[in-house]
Amino acid sequence: MVKKVNLATKLVSWRMWIQSAFLIIWLDPLGLRMHGMCAPVFHCYACPLATFACPIGVMAQFSALHVFPFIAIGLLVAVGVLFGSLICGWVCPFGFLQDLVGKVPTPKFDLPKWTGHFRYVVLIGAVLAIPYFFGEGHPLFVCRICPAGALEAGVPSMTQQALAGESIVWPNALKLTILGLFLLAIFFVRRPWCRVLCPLGAIFSLFNRVSAFFLQVDKKKCADCKRCHKLCELGIEPEESPNSLSCIRCLECIKCGPGAIRLANVFRRPKEQAASAR
């Protein structure tokens, strides 16, 4: 008897290709520069190749102006309640970069789970509070320390200046230090930015328990083999907390042998979902 594999399980092996396809969208191949609209991903709008504005940059800048960012918040709520952290695992270009470098065969270290709470500190501190009370000139304003900005905007800009023979305008020392640490960390830790510091991931993770697409564990099928623990690169125990705040929904865990974990959604009745998973 041939075992029927559901769509989500099939798609997992295509994840890198799906991330690549989205990367093309974010890199503005048509030169549209639609910077009046945000994308739900972490991609700096100062990058010469950016189709949309970064929602985190917009939230921080608007906080500095004391203006409510309706577009950024509305987009993140609408996308978050639909997909949750699926965006991190499948769509975000900065996550994709870390996934690609993670393929380099270097020893990988795990991080204590509590480090994930720093994401909320960055969100509340560097994205909302510091810009609101001290303005965009503060050295801890999120864009001034963001490694995505340094890598996607600072480095191309410095290269352009060097090639044109102009004097190079260097980003501040803190930003360069964080970029250096980030570039080092991605070789030895899986998705260090997403796990420890990403404020956008912090927002999407809050939707994991209520989003339309979610991970579901069938306790009857679970053989307690712990294979899902080995499949999860972020050190989560998916069968115990399938919709953990730390999960980026790469969906690797749904490849577990007994098929106890699956991507479910609110649009289909439980019976239909169970049938399609068989």
Next chain:
Amino acid sequence: MQSRRGRIAIFCVLGLLGLILLVYGLRFHTANISPKQGQDAAKFAKSEPNLIKEVSIGGVKRDNSGKIKQTYTEKEEAPKACPT
């Protein structure tokens, strides 16, 4: 874990809230901007998409009095890149 109905209700409420915020921001929300020079010069309204474009290049800043000011005049060229 919530029931399916609970999940659907949360999805509908938050999804609708997100869409309302998004549409309001895209279509109706504006901010009053003061020109760079002249205290008495009339303020002008900028739509949120245009304000996003401006902040992405450092085109507006909040001054000490709480006014949002453009960082360049009509005669000057707009900044080309984000100042951060």
